Amino acid sequence: MLKKWETLPDFMKNDAVRAYYDSLQKKKISMFLKRAMDFVGGVILLIILAIPMAIIAVMIKLDSKGPVFYRQERVTTYGKHFKIHKFRTMVSDADKIGSAVTVGNDSRITKVGAKLRGCRLDELPQVFDLISGNMSFVGTRPEAVKYVKKYKAEYMATLLLPAGITSEASIRYKDEAELLDAADDVDRVYVDEVLPGKMKYNLQSIKEFSFLGEIATMFRTVFAVLGKDYE
Numbered sequence: 001m002l003k004k005w006e007t008l009p010d011f012m013k014n015d016a017v018r019a020y021y022d023s024l025q026k027k028k029i030s031m032f033l034k035r036a037m038d039f040v041g042g043v044i045l046l047i048i049l050a051i052p053m054a055i056i057a058v059m060i061k062l063d064s065k066g067p068v069f070y071r072q073e074r075v076t077t078y079g080k081h082f083k084i085h086k087f088r089t090m091v092s093d094a095d096k097i098g099s100a101v102t103v104g105n106d107s108r109i110t111k112v113g114a115k116l117r118g119c120r121l122d123e124l125p126q127v128f129d130l131i132s133g134n135m136s137f138v139g140t141r142p143e144a145v146k147y148v149k150k151y152k153a154e155y156m157a158t159l160l161l162p163a164g165i166t167s168e169a170s171i172r173y174k175d176e177a178e179l180l181d182a183a184d185d186v187d188r189v190y191v192d193e194v195l196p197g198k199m200k201y202n203l204q205s206i207k208e209f210s211f212l213g214e215i216a217t218m219f220r221t222v223f224a225v226l227g228k229d230y231e
Contacts, residue, residue, distance in 0.1 A: 001031060002160065009079050012156045020157035020206050030211040031161075037211075038137055038162075042130030053124055056087060056116065063112040066092030069125060074142035076163040082134045084142055085125035089113025120225055126165050138214040139164025140202040150191050158202050161209075166221040169201035174224050 002024055005013070024031065057068045070090070071083040090108040109117065116122040129135035135142065142163030164170075173179070176194060183189040205217075 001028065003078065011079065012159060014153045014156065016154035017157045017160070020203070021160060023207055024160060024209060027209055030209065033211040034136060034138075034214060035133070038130045038133070038135075041137065042127050045127045046131065049124055049127060056121060056124070059112050060088055060110075064091060064110045070122075073145055074163065075145055075148045075159070076134050076142055077159060077161065079148070079159055080134070081145065082129070082132075082142075084135075085128045087113075087116055087122040087125055089116050089122045123165055130165070134162065136162040136164045138167060138205075138217050140167055140205075141170055141198075147191060147195065150195075154203065155199050157206055158199070161206065166217065167202060168205050168217055168220075169198040171217070171220055171224045172201055173198055 002021065005018070005021060008017075008021075060068050066088055068088060070086045070088040072086075073081050074084045076082055089110060090113055091110060113122070126135055130137065139161050140158040140163055173194065179194065180186050180189060205213075
């Protein structure tokens with residue numbers, strides 16, 4: 001559920017965010033159902049995926065040196081920092097030798113990592129973040145701290161809800177890595193060109209938030225991963 005407006009972090013309390021906050025205040029039932037689905041669904045998925053995730057973990061260890069999980073610090077509800085759970089798809093310490101975003105031909109990606117990314121299987125460990133409440137099935141993708149620091153005032157509205165595994169923006173920008181391939185300065189192009197485009201969809205999703213709408217987004221994500229045109 002939403003915190004009281006006066007208890008929000010100061011950096012979120014602006015007129016632009018207030019409009020989205022007031023809209024969400026009218027949708028308390030949908031927000032309750034959203035959290036219930038995240039927790040119950042997360043527990044069920046963990047039971048189903050335990051063995052496949054164990055197999056993937058072994059493949060990652062056999063393919064390259066380093067930990068099984070990638071735990072970069074990200075930002076979620078109300079600006080809270082957390083370490084996201086993802087299967088490592090790049091060489092160890094990749095974030096220290098390149099950008100925080102990944103391009104399609106990134107040399108840091110491992111062989112097994114490329115296959116995991118292609119099917120989005122690297123996202124499976126985020127089931128732990130679902131159960132903890134740091135993430136939701138649907139919501140703005142959790143950004144790295146350095147990008148959140150560059151948010152415009154209105155973008156802060158995306159922090160009213162938990163970060164998500166998928167979103168309308170994720171579907172629209174599913175080929176984001178390829179879009180950044182030709183960039184001379186990946187971080188600059190991401191912040192100046194890609195992020196504003198994604199935020200347009202993220203903010204629209206918050207404005208039009210509903211539980212059934214999130215279910216629809218989950219189905220569209222499945223079609224997008226399978227390469228189907230859902231429009």
